[in-house]
Every structure is written in structure tokens, then in C-alpha cells.
Amino acid sequence: MKITPLYEEHKKLKAKIDNFAGWSMPIQYSSIISEHNWTRNACSLFDTCHMGEFIVYGDSKESNLDKVLTANLEDMDVGSSRYCFMLNEAGGIIDDLVVYRLAQEKWMLVVNAGTIEKDERHLKENIYTNLENISADIAKLDLQGPSSRDVLRKFVGEGIDKLRYYHFDHFFILGKKVLISRTGYTGELGYELYIDSEGAQWLWNLILNDKRVRPAGLGARDTLRLEMGYPLYGQDINEETSPIEAGLERFVEFKKAFIGREALLKQREGGIKKRLVCLIANSRRAPRKNYKIYAEEDEIGFVTSGTFSPSLSCGIGMGYIRPDYCKIGSKITIKEGKVEIDATITNRPFYKKGSLRN
Amino acid sequence: MGKMNVPDGLLYTKEHEWIRIDNHLGTIGITDYAQDALGDVTFVELPKVGDSIRQFEAFSSVESVKAVSDVYAPMSGKIIKVNDGLMESPELINQSPYDKGWMVVIEIFDENEKKNLMTASEYRKYLEGIIE
Incomplete structure (x- = not known):
């Protein structure tokens, strides 16, 4: 199992540690719900060093990065970043990532932990200029919550x-x-902080010394992202799903050439067989991965992520269903064994009071 | 992992349930170890008054943020009371697993089933074997 530069710090904090994508990661320090609420109301620090970083040198066209990613790179300013996808020819999602324009001809791709190796293979095949995998040299800490700006100002x-x-x-x-x-x-x-790996422990402890900040684990990270309807790679999106099926078309620039474009255009015209929707339960019971989704007696899909929402005090989830059933407001039933959860198809995000754009 | 609370006088199962026996009645819940392993409890499914439950068979389930877990009956009996407070406040199981977080009371069918359960000191030893 791989560990981050902060592993010893997590042990000192008596975190519950578990496997995530091959990494020993802190799941919780105190409790998932208290860490969730602290992030919504104050400010939490997350170890996200497991995530990967690649550097691509060169012009977006000359390097071919423009074809590898779905975002419009041309009109990005130096100092800006964009969420986008790396697709295969069939339009399936190889990874979702954030691309940073570090300089006119220097880009950073921040990718998921579990996909670093296959991303590197895909990038090596498709990038014509210099490419570096700096994942091991870079530590990433996420400081998230309404007080995060005040903390960083200090x-x-x-x-x-x-x-x-x-x-x-x-x-x-x-x-x-x-x-x-x-x-x-x-x-x-919130903010994501990137520093040389050797500086990770120092920065972690420096920030945690501020009493407004508490550590939060991957458990709270999952409930927080689910309340926003953000997909998790490997669960809600993968190589068998496209940005159109996942309802994430707005992160695809169709006005340029990119790998997977033809397949996506076909899906746009010919239709899709499944679509990712947000589900809100009528009870505290949580939909969970692989639970089946029914409209009356018809099985129409399956859940990909679900949890109890600490902010809304009910079950929430996401899942793929047949597109003809995906109308907002439709009542569905989620079933697994003896469990039956009545739920409604709703818009993302589930939680609408976030301080994201404050 | 911190020190787990294992009160004397109760009997315990390998699946981490407890039963407090008093005059042929048994109060049942899950142990401090179980609540700690589950994390924040968010939903409890309880049986109905009048239902019969069988020793070591699942009679309830407890959901946490992370997972769903079955709860097994420490002894056989008929449900005479359920803790309705858990519907609104399932976190009582985390806060007070042996007191406010009790789940059901049964009328015990056969007190001989006690021999299949662990005493507090046996359960403490059993936990030492689980917790590295």
C-alpha cells in the first residue's frame, strides 16, 4: 500500500486509516459527520497528496494536449485552471482532471490517484512534447470551508x-x-495548496496550528462532494461512460478537435442509453453503490454513489437510469434485498447553500 | 484505537451485540466497539413489537455514513419494546451504546442460551484479539 508524506501525522492524530485506490488514507479523525459540518461551517484541511500531477511543456496544439483534453485551452489565461476530461476514441472517460495553465507553454494536469498509471500511458502515446510525471515530488493539501480565505490571509x-x-x-x-x-x-x-513533498508535513502542521482549522478525512470528502453532485471517478464515471451520459457536457468544447469527439457527436444525435441523475431519498436511508433503481415494476438503472447527507438529513445518491425516465421530479424506488427506499429525481447540487463563490 | 468500554454484568456476542438480562427480560444493543467501527449511525431499522427473534439471526440493521450492518439477536425472544427514539436520533447509538442507545427489549424464551454468550471479561479478551 502506498502512503503519502503525511501518513505519520495521520497516525499521530489517531485517524482511522483505510485503503483508497491503493493508498493508505485517513478516512476520519473524529467522525465523518462532525468533519463534514466543520467544513461547511468553518474550515477543514484534507490530505490529497495521493492525487497525481503531470507537467506538459509546449504549445497546446504542438504538444497535442488540445486534442487530449476536452476543455478549450486556447482561451485560457496563464494563472487559470479548468475542469475537463481525457477521453478515449469511444468517448469514454479515461479520467476527469483539472488543467492549469502555468505559463504560456507549460501546463499542469491534476488527476485522480487510481488513474495515474493509465493516464501516463495515454499521455505518453498522445503528447508529442516533453511530459513529466511529478506526482511523487508534489504534495497537495486542500483547505476548504467558508473561513479558508481568512486562514490563508494570515x-x-x-x-x-x-x-x-x-x-x-x-x-x-x-x-x-x-x-x-x-x-x-x-x-x-476553498483552496488547493501544492508544495514540494518535503514541505508537506511542515505545511500541514503550520495550518493545523490555527485553531479555526481541523483535519478532515476522505469520508467527509465523499459526503461533501456527493451533496454537490460532483462525480467520483471509478464510481460515477469511468471508461464505459461519456460526459454526455454523465450530464457533464458543459466541460466539453465541441468547437475544437479532440479524441472522442466523433463518438460524442454520435451520442448527441443518436441518443444515449443511460444518463446520470441525482436521487434524493424520502428517508434517512442511504442509497448505495449497485442498488437497483425501479420506476414502479420496471428496473431502469443502478446507483453509482450514495450516502446519508449530513446537511440535508436524508439519503442522497447518483445513478444511471434509462434516459426516458430521467425527468426531474419523477418518483423512483431504490431496492437491494429487503431494503426499499422511495426517492425523487432531482437537480444537482443537492446542497445549495455552499460558500463556493463567496 | 482507544480503549473500548465493556460494562460488567452484560453478556456479549462475537458480532458485538450486548444483552442485559433482568427478570426474564433482555435489553439488547450494540457494543461500544461496534458503534466505533461503524462510525456515525444515520439510520436504524427496528423490528415490531410482537415479532419473535432467534439467537444469532439478524433482527435489525444499522446504517452508518460508510456502510449497512446487520444486528444479530444475542438470545431468542419476543419483542416487547423498541427504542423509537432511535428513528429520530440514531446518533444515540454512538453517544450512549449501553444506555440511551438500546435497541429492543425481549421476553427471553430460553435462559439456557446464555451459555452461548461471552461475559464481559471474555468479550474484553475477544476484543484484544481483534484490535491490533
Whole structure:
């Protein structure tokens, strides 16, 4: 099992540690619900060092990155980032990622932990210029919650106030260089901090010394992202699903050439067989992965992610169903063994009061 | 992992349920170890008053943020009371597993079934074997 540079810190904090995509990661420190609520109301620090980072050098066209990613790279400013996909020819999602324009001809791709190796294979085949996998050299900490800006201001000064959503800049904290990006996976105002791996422990402890900040594990990360209806790679999206099926078309720039474009256009015209929808339960009972979805007696799909929503105090989930059943407001039943959960198809996000754009 | 609370006087199962026997009645719940392993309990499915339950068979399920777990009957009996408070406040199982977090009371069919259960000191030893 792989460990992050913060593994010893998690043990000191008596975290419950479990396997996530081949990594020993903290699931919770105190309790998932208290960490969830602290993130919604104050500010939490997450170890996300397991995630991968690649650097691509060169012009977006010359490197072929423009064809590898679904985002419009041409009109990105240096200092901005974009969520997008890397697709196969069939339009299936190889990975979802955030691309950072570090310089005119330098890009950083931040990818999922479980997909680093296959992403690297795909990138090596398709990128014509210099490519580096810097995943092991870079540590990533996520500081998320409505107080996160106030906390960071103490360390980096008022420059943090200028950082807009999906933008980043380089800052110095006690002389150490940190890339701070205003992005996250919680629906709250928040930042992702990138530092050399050797600096990870130092930065983690420095930030946690601020009493407004508490550590949060992957358990809360999952309930927070689910309340926002954000997909998790490997669960809600994978190589068998396309951005159209997942309802994530807005992260695809059709006005350019990219791998998978023909397949997506066909799906757009000819229709799709399944569509990802958000489900809200009428009770505290949680839909869970692989539970079946029924409309009256017809089996129409299956759940890909689900949990109890601490903010809404009911079960929530996402799943693929037949597109002819995906009308918002439709009543469905989720079944597994003796369990039957009445639920309604709803819009994302489930949680609408996040401080994301504050 | 912190030290788990295992009160004397109760009997325990390998699946981490407890029963407190008092005058042919048994109060049943899950142990401190079980609630800690589950994490935040978010939903409890309880049987109905009048239902019969059989020793070591599932009679209820408890959901946490992470998972769903069956709860097994420590002894056979007829349900005479259920803790309705858990419907609204399932977190009582986390906060007070041996007291406010009780799940059901049964009328015990056969007290001889006690011999299949662990005493507090036996259960403590059993836990030591599980917790590394």
C-alpha cells in the first residue's frame, strides 16, 4: 500500500486509516459527520497528496494536449485552471482532471490517484512534447470551508483576496513557495495548496496550528462532494461512460478537435442509453453503490454513489437510469434485498447553500 | 484505537451485540466497539413489537455514513419494546451504546442460551484479539 508524506501525522492524530485506490488514507479523525459540518461551517484541511500531477511543456496544439483534453485551452489565461476530461476514441472517460495553465507553454494536469498509471500511458502515446510525471515530488493539501480565505490571509497576506474561482498563483509561506489554487471538491470556498513533498508535513502542521482549522478525512470528502453532485471517478464515471451520459457536457468544447469527439457527436444525435441523475431519498436511508433503481415494476438503472447527507438529513445518491425516465421530479424506488427506499429525481447540487463563490 | 468500554454484568456476542438480562427480560444493543467501527449511525431499522427473534439471526440493521450492518439477536425472544427514539436520533447509538442507545427489549424464551454468550471479561479478551 502506498502512503503519502503525511501518513505519520495521520497516525499521530489517531485517524482511522483505510485503503483508497491503493493508498493508505485517513478516512476520519473524529467522525465523518462532525468533519463534514466543520467544513461547511468553518474550515477543514484534507490530505490529497495521493492525487497525481503531470507537467506538459509546449504549445497546446504542438504538444497535442488540445486534442487530449476536452476543455478549450486556447482561451485560457496563464494563472487559470479548468475542469475537463481525457477521453478515449469511444468517448469514454479515461479520467476527469483539472488543467492549469502555468505559463504560456507549460501546463499542469491534476488527476485522480487510481488513474495515474493509465493516464501516463495515454499521455505518453498522445503528447508529442516533453511530459513529466511529478506526482511523487508534489504534495497537495486542500483547505476548504467558508473561513479558508481568512486562514490563508494570515499566512500569505491580502494577495489571497484577489484569487478568483478556478484561478491560482504562487505565494510564499515563511519563504517556502506554494502554488495556491481556488478550487476544491466540497462546494465551499476553498483552496488547493501544492508544495514540494518535503514541505508537506511542515505545511500541514503550520495550518493545523490555527485553531479555526481541523483535519478532515476522505469520508467527509465523499459526503461533501456527493451533496454537490460532483462525480467520483471509478464510481460515477469511468471508461464505459461519456460526459454526455454523465450530464457533464458543459466541460466539453465541441468547437475544437479532440479524441472522442466523433463518438460524442454520435451520442448527441443518436441518443444515449443511460444518463446520470441525482436521487434524493424520502428517508434517512442511504442509497448505495449497485442498488437497483425501479420506476414502479420496471428496473431502469443502478446507483453509482450514495450516502446519508449530513446537511440535508436524508439519503442522497447518483445513478444511471434509462434516459426516458430521467425527468426531474419523477418518483423512483431504490431496492437491494429487503431494503426499499422511495426517492425523487432531482437537480444537482443537492446542497445549495455552499460558500463556493463567496 | 482507544480503549473500548465493556460494562460488567452484560453478556456479549462475537458480532458485538450486548444483552442485559433482568427478570426474564433482555435489553439488547450494540457494543461500544461496534458503534466505533461503524462510525456515525444515520439510520436504524427496528423490528415490531410482537415479532419473535432467534439467537444469532439478524433482527435489525444499522446504517452508518460508510456502510449497512446487520444486528444479530444475542438470545431468542419476543419483542416487547423498541427504542423509537432511535428513528429520530440514531446518533444515540454512538453517544450512549449501553444506555440511551438500546435497541429492543425481549421476553427471553430460553435462559439456557446464555451459555452461548461471552461475559464481559471474555468479550474484553475477544476484543484484544481483534484490535491490533
